[in-house]
Amino acid sequence: xxxxxxxxxxxxxxxxxxxxxxxxxxxxxxxxxxxxxxxxxxxxxxxxxxxxxxxxxxxxxxxxxxxxxxxxxxxxxxxxxxxxxxxxxxxxxxxxxxxxxxxxxxxxxxxxxxxxxxxxxxxxxxxxxxxxxxxxxxxxxxxxxxxxxxxxxxxxxxxxxxxxxxxxxxxxxxxxxxxxxxxxxxxxxxxxxxxxxxxxxxxxxxxxxxxxxxxxxxxxxxxxxxxxxxxxxxxxxxxxxxxxxxxxxxxxxxxxxxxxxxxxxxxxxxxxxxxxxxxxxxxxxxxxxxxxxxxxxxxxxxxxxxxxxxxxxxxxxxxxxxxxxxxxxxxxxxxxxxxxxxxxxxxxxxxxxxxxxxxxxxxxxxxxxxxxxxxxxxxxxxxxxxxxxxxxxxxxxxxxxxxxxxxxxxxxxxxxxxxxxxxxxxxxxxxxxxxxxxxxxxxxxxxxxxxxxxxxxxxxxxxxxxxxxxxxxxxxxxxxxxxxxxxxxxxxxxxxxxxxxxxxxxxxxxxxxxxxxxxxxxxxxxxxxxxxxxxxxxxxxxxxxxxxxxxxxxxxxxxxxxxxxxxxxxxxxxxxxxxxxxxxxxxxxxxxxxxxxxxxxxxxxxxxxx
Numbered sequence: 001x002x003x004x005x006x007x008x009x010x011x012x013x014x015x016x017x018x019x020x021x022x023x024x025x026x027x028x029x030x031x032x033x034x035x036x037x038x039x040x041x042x043x044x045x046x047x048x049x050x051x052x053x054x055x056x057x058x059x060x061x062x063x064x065x066x067x068x069x070x071x072x073x074x075x076x077x078x079x080x081x082x083x084x085x086x087x088x089x090x091x092x093x094x095x096x097x098x099x100x101x102x103x104x105x106x107x108x109x110x111x112x113x114x115x116x117x118x119x120x121x122x123x124x125x126x127x128x129x130x131x132x133x134x135x136x137x138x139x140x141x142x143x144x145x146x147x148x149x150x151x152x153x154x155x156x157x158x159x160x161x162x163x164x165x166x167x168x169x170x171x172x173x174x175x176x177x178x179x180x181x182x183x184x185x186x187x188x189x190x191x192x193x194x195x196x197x198x199x200x201x202x203x204x205x206x207x208x209x210x211x212x213x214x215x216x217x218x219x220x221x222x223x224x225x226x227x228x229x230x231x232x233x234x235x236x237x238x239x240x241x242x243x244x245x246x247x248x249x250x251x252x253x254x255x256x257x258x259x260x261x262x263x264x265x266x267x268x269x270x271x272x273x274x275x276x277x278x279x280x281x282x283x284x285x286x287x288x289x290x291x292x293x294x295x296x297x298x299x300x301x302x303x304x305x306x307x308x309x310x311x312x313x314x315x316x317x318x319x320x321x322x323x324x325x326x327x328x329x330x331x332x333x334x335x336x337x338x339x340x341x342x343x344x345x346x347x348x349x350x351x352x353x354x355x356x357x358x359x360x361x362x363x364x365x366x367x368x369x370x371x372x373x374x375x376x377x378x379x380x381x382x383x384x385x386x387x388x389x390x391x392x393x394x395x396x397x398x399x400x401x402x403x404x405x406x407x408x409x410x411x412x413x414x415x416x417x418x419x420x421x422x423x424x425x426x427x428x429x430x431x432x433x434x435x436x437x438x439x440x441x442x443x444x445x446x447x448x449x450x451x452x453x454x455x456x457x458x459x460x461x462x463x464x465x466x467x468x469x470x471x472x473x474x475x476x477x478x479x480x481x482x483x484x485x486x487x488x489x490x491x492x493x494x495x496x497x498x499x500x501x502x503x504x505x506x507x508x509x510x511x512x513x514x515x516x517x518x519x520x521x522x523x524x525x526x527x528x529x530x531x532x533x534x535x536x537x538x539x540x541x542x543x544x545x546x547x548x549x550x551x552x553x554x555x556x557x558x559x560x561x562x563x564x565x566x567x568x569x570x571x572x573x574x575x576x577x578x579x580x581x582x583x584x585x586x587x588x589x590x591x592x593x594x595x596x597x598x599x600x601x602x603x604x605x606x607x608x609x610x
Contacts, residue, residue: 012313012314012315012322013306013312013313013314013315014314014315014317015306015314015315015316015317016316016317016318017306017316017318018314018316018323018604019305019306019307019308019309019312019314019325019604020301020305020306020307020308021299021301021307021308021602024258024259024299024300024301025258025259025298025299025300026247026259026260026261026262026279026296026297026298027296027297027299028262028294028295028296028297028577028578028599029069029071029072029278029280029295029296029297030069030072030073030074030295030597031074031293031294031295031353031377031578031597032050032067032074032280032281032293032294032295033065033067033074033075033076033293034055034063034065034067034076034293035055035281035291035292035293035353035376035377035378036050036053036054036055036063036065036281036291036293037053037054037055037085037265037266037267037268037281037282037283037290037291037292038053038054038085038086038131038220038267038283039051039052039053039054039063039085039087039267039269039281040052040053040087040088040089040098040269041089041222041269041270041271041278041280042089042090042091042092042093042096042097042271043069043091043092043093043096043271043272043278044092044093044271044272044273044276044278045071045271045272045273045276045277045278045297045298046069046070046071047068047069047070047071047092047093047094048068048069048093048271048272048278048280049066049067049068049069049089049091049092049093049096049114049271050065050066050067050069050074050269050280050281051064051065051066051067051080051087051089051096051098051114052064052065052066052080052083052084052085052087052089052098052101053065053085053087053269053281054085054086054267054291055291056290056291056376058083058085060085060104061083061103061104062083062084062085062086062101062102062103062104063083063085064079064080064081064082064083065079065080066078066079066080066114066119068093069093069278069280069295074280074293074295077117078117078118078119079119080098080112080119081110081112081119081120081121082101082103082108082110082112082121083103084100084101084102084103084108084110085101085102085103085104085130086100086101086102086130086131087099087100087101087108087130088100088101088132088133088134088143089134089269090134090135090136090137090138090141091114091136091137091138091141092137092138093116094114094115094116095113095114095115095116095137095138095139096113096114096138097111097112097113097114097134097137097138097141097157098110098111098112098113098114098119099111099112099125099132099134099141099143099157100125100128100129100130100132100143100146101130102130106128106148107128107129107130107146107147107148108128108130109124109125109126109127109128109129110124111123111124111125111157111162113138114138122160122161123160123161123162124162125143125155125162126155126162126163126164127146127151127153127155127164129145129146129147129148129151129153129174130146130147130148130174131145131146131147131174131175131176131220132144132145132146132174132176133145133146133176133177133178133187133190133223134178135178135179135180135181135182135185135186135202136157136180136181136182136185137181137182138159139157139158139159140156140157140158140159140181140182140183141156141157141182142154142155142156142157142178142181142182142185142202143155143156143157143162144168144169144176144178144185144187144202144207145169145172145173145174145176145178145187145190146174147174147175150172150173150174150190150191150192150193151168151172151174152168152169152170152171152172152173152207153168153169154167154168154169154202154207156182157182165205167205167206167207168207169187169200169207170198170200170207170208170209171190171192171196171198171200171209172192173190173191173192173196173198173219174190174191174219175189175190175191175219175220175221176188176189176190176191176219176221177189177190177221177222177223177232177235177270178223179223179224179225179226179227179230179231180202180225180226180227180230181226181227182204183202183203183204184201184202184203184204184226184227184228185201185202185227186199186200186201186202186223186225186226186227186230186250187199187200187201187202187207188200188214188221188223188230188232188250189214189217189218189219189221189232189235190219191219191220194217194238195217195218195219195235195236195237195238196213196217196219197213197214197215197216197217197218197255198213198214199212199213199214199250199255201227202227210253212253212254212255213255214232214248214255215246215248215255215256215257216235216237216244216246216248216257217237218234218235218236218237218244218246218266219235219236219237219266220234220235220236220266220267220268220283221233221234221235221236221244221266221268222234222235222268222269222270222279222282223270224270224271224272224273224274224277224278224298225250225272225273225274225277226273226274227252228250228251228252229249229250229251229252229273229274229275230249230250230274231247231248231249231250231270231272231273231274231277231298232247232248232250232255233245233246233247233248233261233268233270233277233279233298234246234261234264234265234266234268234270234279234282235266236266236267236285241285242285243264243265243266243282243283243284243285244264244265244266245260245261245262245263245264245265246260247259247260247261247298249274249300250274258300261279261296262294262296263282263284263292263294263296264284264285265281265282265283265284265285265292265294266282266283266285267281267282267283268280268281268282268283269281269282272298274300275299275300275301276297276298276299277297277298278295278296278297278298279295279296279297279298280293280294280295280296281293281294281295282294284354291376291377292353292354292377293353293377294353308325308602308604309325310325310326310327310602311324311325311326312324312325321606321607322606322607323604323605323606323607324604324605324607325602325603325604325605326602326603326604326605327600327601327602327603328600328601328603329551329558329560329598329599329600329601330598330599330601331549331551331560331561331596331597331598331599332561332596332597333549333561333562333563333564333581333594333595333596334594334595334596334597335564335592335593335594335595336375336377336378336580336593336594336595337375337378337379337380337593338380338591338592338593339357339373339380339582339583339591339592339593340371340373340380340381340382340591341360341362341369341371341373341591342362342583342588342589342590342591343360343361343362343369343371343391343583343589343590343591344360344361344362344363344391344567344568344569344570344583344584344585344589344590345359345360345361345391345392345393345569345585346358346359346360346361346369346391346393346571346582346583347359347360347393347394347395347404347440347571348395348528348571348572348573348580348582349395349396349397349398349399349402349403349573350375350397350398350399350402350573350574351398351399351573351574351575351578351580352377352573352574352575352578352579352580352595352596353375353376353377353578354374354375354376354377354398354399354400355374355375355399355573355574355580355582356372356373356374356375356383356395356397356398356399356402356420356573357372357373357375357380357571357582357583358370358371358372358373358383358386358395358402358404358420359371359372359386359389359390359391359393359404359407360391360571360583361391361392362589363585363589366410367410368389368390368391368408368409368410369389369391370385370386370387370388370389370390371385371386372384372385372386372420372425374399375399375580375582375593380593383420383422383423384420384423384424384425385425386404386418386425387416387418387425387426387427388409388414388416388418389409389410390404390406390407390408390409390414391407391408391436392407392408392436392437392438393405393406393407393408393436393440394406394407394438394439394440394447394449395440395571396440396441396442396443396444396447396448396464397420397442397443397444397447398443398444399422400420400421400422401419401420401421401422401443401444401445402419402420402444403417403418403419403420403440403443403444403447403464404417404418404420404425405417405418405430405431405440405447405449405464406431406434406435406436406438406449406452407436408436412434413434413435413436413453413454414430414434415430415431415432415433415434415435416430416431417429417430417431417464417469419444420444428467428468429467429468429469430469431449431462431469432462432469432470432471433452433454433458433460433462434454435452435453435454435458435460436452436453436480437451437452437453437480437481437526438450438451438452438453438480438482439451439452439482439483439484439493439529440484441484441485441486441487441488441491441492442464442486442487442488442491443487443488444466445464445465445466446463446464446465446466446487446488446489447463447464447488448461448462448463448464448472448486448487448488448491448508449461449462449464449469450462450475450482450484450491450493450508451475451478451479451480451482451484451493451496452480453480453481456478457478457479457480457496457497457498457499458474458478458480459474459475459476459477459478459479459513460474460475461473461474461475461508461513463488464488472508472511473511473512473513474513475493475506475513476506476513476514476515477496477498477502477504477506477515478498479495479496479497479498479502479504479525480496480497480525481495481496481497481525481526481527482494482495482496482497482525482527483495483496483527483528483529483538483541483572484529485529485530485531485532485533485536485537485572486508486531486532486533486536487532487533488510489508489509489510490507490508490509490510490532490533490534491507491508491533492505492506492507492508492516492529492531492532492533492536492552493505493506493507493508493513494506494520494527494529494536494538494552494557495520495523495524495525495527495529495538495541496525497525501523501524501525501543502519502523502525503519503520503521503522503523503524503557504519504520505518505519505520505552505557507533508533516555517555517556518552518555518556518557519557520538520550520557521548521550521557521558521559522541522546522548522550524541524542524543524546524548524568525541525542525568526540526541526542526568526569526570527539527540527541527568527570528540528541528570528571528572528581528582528584529572530572530573530574530575530576530579530580530596531552531574531575531576531579532575532576533554534552534553534554535551535552535553535554535575535576535577536551536552536576537549537550537551537552537560537572537575537576537579537596537598538550538552538557539563539570539572539579539581539596540563540566540567540568540570540581540584541568542568545566545567545568545585545586546566546568547562547563547564547565547566547567548562549561549562549563549596551576551598552576560598563581563594564592564594565584565586565590565592565594566586567581567583567584567585567586567590567592568584568585569584569585570582570583570584570585570590571583571584574596576598577597577598577599578595578596578597578598579595579596579598580593580594580595580596581593581594581596
């Protein structure tokens with residue numbers, strides 16, 4: 001009888017346990033339904049709890065919103081009884097504890113317990129305060145630090161009432177983080193002011209200062225883990241008001257800097273352990289909307305685990321089963337807030353939760369637009385208008401550092417360039433080749449413009465250095481109405497028209513374009529794009545007008561889930577894992593916004609014999 005080695009060329013591994021995901025660092029999870037900051041969290045990576053906090057719309061009053069995380073998505077559940085921000089939380093998803101905060105002023109002492117369904121009021125803190133931290137469980141909790149007037153006050157909760165400990169933190173502070181248990185807690189970071197990295201350990205009666213501080217002193221950070229295996233992530237430093245993404249691990253003696261979060265932010269919440277944590281929400285600190293719902297999952301399995309690889313096969317000697325690792329891709333579109341001004345042929349930049357839309361056109365009649373709008377992950381609000389109204393322009397950058405260039409103003413193609421600072425647009429040096437129906441990629445100080453239409457389709461490429469444009473090597477396939485993504489030194493171009501629609505894909509390495517062997521499955525022009533060179537997303541386009549979505553893995557395009565609204569001439573922003581489709585044209589100007597989520601998931605499957 002043939003052996004597996006003879007068929008596949010390798011032996012089946014014999015393992016006592018299944019391999020673990022080969023992940024050391026942060027990966028994206030599902031966004032909170034309510035983007036927020038200065039709120040509280042509890043639970044684990046696969047059973048998290050988020051409650052309270054602040055949103056820009058709340059205007060300082062705080063909110064009651066509560067959400068549960070199942071390892072993939074957040075679900076809204078029954079709210080807190082008292083709306084507040086700057087509160088602290090601990091416990092698990094089915095037995096959570098919320099205490100302190102403000103609603104909106106003065107400092108609050110309210111304590112509430114969550115039973116997995118609803119919140120119930122309990123006895124208050126002895127010292128009302130905000131921006132405190134907690135550790136422990138619902139029936140054995142510890143509250144410490146806070147403000148007004150930075151305090152080291154420490155209290156113990158027994159499931160009914162709080163008892164003050166006359167021995168407080170050695171470093172009085174607020175906006176700190178903590179983890180651990182009531183008798184073995186860890187306090188770190190915070191603001192005295194200034195911000196600090198001070199670390200202290202609690203033994204059930206007193207706090208002892210550790211001579212080793214956080215490597216990055218910060219405040220409004222989050223934490224997870226235990227006293228001897230802690231995790232610190234996010235926060236702010238001042239001056240200036242800067243969001244941080246650094247992550248540090250504590251071994252009971254020293255802090256070690258490890259992989260950073262994808263989204264820098266302060267005022268976030270955390271849950272879980274040092275090897276399996278959850279970071280969610282917060283304030284990116286880069287300008288309006290000052291709130292994000294971004295969720296990231298931290299894993300650090302370490303040795304001696306065997307890590308998963310797609311396609312590996314093994315026999316689990318414990319469960320007596322033959323298994324293998326597979327990978328699936330799941331994706332979906334969700335309806336977002338409509339643009340204030342319905343339009344097509346606009347520019348799009350930024351991320352799914354901090355996007356920028358500018359320029360464009362309406363029809364009929366053809367009116368070119370200068371309006372700018374900013375998206376906060378939920379709704380659009382007006383920004384500063386372009387100096388030159390135009391459509392079919394190039395776009396690059398972020399919500400607070402955007403770039404608009406080229407396009408048409410209704411009478412002619414133009415090459416003018418404008419930079420956005422989060423409030424207003426200012427002129428810069430124009431493009432070398434005036435054109436329309438082209439695409440942009442990159443940042444405000446390192447942008448790329450390629451393709452387009454002058455009096456015919458062109459493959460012209462130009463690079464921008466934050467001041468002026470220089471010519472680069474042209475696309476191999478001259479075209480207009482194309483889409484693209486990436487950065488100046490690693491861009492991708494796909495789709496468009498050469499006179500007839502094409503699905504041709506090309507990649508730019510900072511010097512020249514190379515044709516990819518993978519073309520779009522649906523050839524089209526005037527489509528939207530997002531992502532990076534190795535992980536791009538194509539959506540919409542014509543003819544005919546389509547909702548088709550395709551996912552690029554660096555080699556080939558795979559059909560994804562269709563948008564809810566078929567349209568062409570739309571703008572795109574964000575990443576393959578979290579993209580945004582903006583406006584466009586159906587049978588009329590569209591204000592539709594859709595949010596895309598795409599996730600690659602490794603999974604273990606068991607070989608069955610029938």
